Amino acid sequence: MIPTKKIVMVPGPVPVSPSILQALGSETRAHTDPVFVADFQALLGDLRDMLHCDGIAFLVAGSGTMGMEMAVVNIASQKDRILLCSNGHFGDRYESICERRGYRMDVVKAEWGKSVTVEEVDAQLAKGGYSILIMTHVETSTGAMIQLKEIAEMVKKKYPEVLFLVDGVAAAGGAEADMRWGIDLYLTCTQKALGSVPGMMVLWANKRALEKRESMGQIPESYVDFARWIPVMVDTKQYWGTPAVNNIMALKEAMHIIKEEGYEARCKRHAEDAAMLAEAMEAIGFKVACEKPFRASTLSVFLYPQDMPVDDAAFRAAVAEEGGLIAGCLGAFAGKGFRMGHMANLDKHMLVAMAAAVERGALRCGMKVEPGAALAVVQKKLALRA
Numbered sequence: 178m179i180p181t182k183k184i185v186m187v188p189g190p191v192p193v194s195p196s197i198l199q200a201l202g203s204e205t206r207a208h209t210d211p212v213f214v215a216d217f218q219a220l221l222g223d224l225r226d227m228l229h230c231d232g233i234a235f236l237v238a239g240s241g242t243m244g245m246e247m248a249v250v251n252i253a254s255q256k257d258r259i260l261l262c263s264n265g266h267f268g269d270r271y272e273s274i275c276e277r278r279g280y281r282m283d284v285v286k287a288e289w290g291k292s293v294t295v296e297e298v299d300a301q302l303a304k305g306g307y308s309i310l311i312m313t314h315v316e317t318s319t320g321a322m323i324q325l326k327e328i329a330e331m332v333k334k335k336y337p338e339v340l341f342l343v344d345g346v347a348a349a350g351g352a353e354a355d356m357r358w359g360i361d362l363y364l365t366c367t368q369k370a371l372g373s374v375p376g377m378m379v380l381w382a383n384k385r386a387l388e389k390r391e392s393m394g395q396i397p398e399s400y401v402d403f404a405r406w407i408p409v410m411v412d413t414k415q416y417w418g419t420p421a422v423n424n425i426m427a428l429k430e431a432m433h434i435i436k437e438e439g440y441e442a443r444c445k446r447h448a449e450d451a452a453m454l455a456e457a458m459e460a461i462g463f464k465v466a467c468e469k470p471f472r473a474s475t476l477s478v479f480l481y482p483q484d485m486p487v488d489d490a491a492f493r494a495a496v497a498e499e500g501g502l503i504a505g506c507l508g509a510f511a512g513k514g515f516r517m518g519h520m521a522n523l524d525k526h527m528l529v530a531m532a533a534a535v536e537r538g539a540l541r542c543g544m545k546v547e548p549g550a551a552l553a554v555v556q557k558k559l560a561l562r563a
């Protein structure tokens with residue numbers, strides 16, 4: 178039998194467009210090649226513009242976790258007090274990163290599937306003494322998205338002494354963020370909503386964050402020290418560590434696609450896809466784990482129907498055989514549902530295929546699903562879309 182082409186439907190890596198893969202596979206240039214130097218510089222400008230960053234967009238080889246670490250060690254010392262608001266697994270990862278550094282920190286945790294609210298952040302900051310707030314834009318383990326604009330604006334207005342650091346790994350390029358709202362540092366990696374392959378992280382730091390770094394003198398870290406990379410990001414002819422040349426060329430193409438679509442249109446498309454897939458999955462009995470208005474536009478956690486018990490591993494294996502790679506759940510949701518990424522450059526074919534693969538997988542597992550019920554939702558919505 179002809180094997181079914183597999184669509185990557187996990188919350189990153191994402192399906193990568195052919196032109197991006199072509200750029201990745203292009204001949205490797207020297208990092209000193211004037212063409213590469215100019216492309217790299219232009220890309221950094223595009224990244225800065227995307228989030229309206231008045232400082233620097235650092236583009237450095239390493240995964241999103243390195244970005245998390247790089248962001249915090251460059252602005253936090255033992256003198257600081259951090260407020261970390263965690264919505265799940267990746268918020269908790271920040272807790273462990275900060276613990277290793279021995280930072281003074283308080284942690285507010287949301288119930289799984291919910292989000293720490295603007296009011297809760299406000300109430301905690303009002304206790305005083307904090308200089309850094311850390312939050313995760315989209316929590317990949319639960320599909321919860323924070324009310325970023327409202328929180329950033331509140332912090333900027335009421336607590337101007339607080340630097341706001343946001344983990345945007347599962348959001349950047351798909352869920353809107355604007356540093357002018359009051360975000361001081363924002364980070365992501367290349368394999369999620371930006372649409373490229375794994376390998377690099379992007380960390381936006383505004384002027385306030387860079388000033389904080391400058392005030393700190395030497396920090397213990399070397400590779401991830403802002404002071405090492407600032408000369409390179411300001412002038413890409415400079416050298417600190419060899420840039421991941423091909424990965425940068427791939428991201429350049431990914432940014433070209435983003436610019437062509439338009440950042441706002443792209444964020445709107447992600448929100449529409451999320452709502453459409455939620456409706457489609459609900460039509461065959463799955464339940465969105467996260468409540469409105471905290472549902473992420475870039476990924477979802479779908480819980481199995483309570484009246485139709487299904488073996489989690491067998492279900493995901495069946496969906497994979499039907500052509501869709503979905504992810505298992507973590508923490509409190511482990512075994513109770515699956516995670517689906519819907520970010521970056523998904524076309525109509527992929528969206529239809531996603532819904533269809535889940536439907537066939539469910540049918541194969543004996544779930545009482547009306548064939549075509551999820552597909553009907555997707556087809557109707559996509560047909561109306563220009």
Ligand code: PMP
Binds near residue numbers: 317
């Ligand atoms: N933060 C969030 C919100 C994530 O979803 C992830 C990865 N899924 C990370 C951080 C870590 O990124 P990476 O796996 O690239 O280190």
